Amino acid sequence: MQCPCQSGLTYVDCCQSLHQGSKIAENAEQLMRSRYAAFVLTEIDYIVATTVPAQQALLNRKALQQWSVNTKWDGLDVLKFIPEVDKAHALVEFKAYYLQENKRMDHHELSAFVKIANQWYFLDPTVPIKLTMKQPCLCGSGKKFKQCCAPFLA
Numbered sequence: 001m002q003c004p005c006q007s008g009l010t011y012v013d014c015c016q017s018l019h020q021g022s023k024i025a026e027n028a029e030q031l032m033r034s035r036y037a038a039f040v041l042t043e044i045d046y047i048v049a050t051t052v053p054a055q056q057a058l059l060n061r062k063a064l065q066q067w068s069v070n071t072k073w074d075g076l077d078v079l080k081f082i083p084e085v086d087k088a089h090a091l092v093e094f095k096a097y098y099l100q101e102n103k104r105m106d107h108h109e110l111s112a113f114v115k116i117a118n119q120w121y122f123l124d125p126t127v128p129i130k131l132t133m134k135q136p137c138l139c140g141s142g143k144k145f146k147q148c149c150a151p152f153l154a
Contacts (some may be wrong), residue, residue, distance in 0.1 A: 028113035133150060
């Protein structure tokens, strides 16, 4: 089976080892592609595990599951990958396509990712953050939130 992430590789040679936890994403683009494939394949545990740890408990697993199952996924285009916004952050702009009432629709997003202890995580802007700008950042960098992840979650 071709990998749903649109890499051109088979699933076994691409995202399967990421989904199974035997490998971690080498960069933010690979993580984003593997997360798209996880939505296609309803790998919700992977979606949760690859979100910033401080946000994981706040995710609505049931809603993620329903969105994954009820969506007829129809492809992915990576429009832009900025691997180093700074030492710990990267951006990936993409369009994820899906079918709705026989029309091809797209979800266009500029996603932010943060590297924590040599592993990339998705910064979910839909998860409410209860931090002030002067508190330590949710990623554990030791920096103040405003100087670290806040600009990517605004």
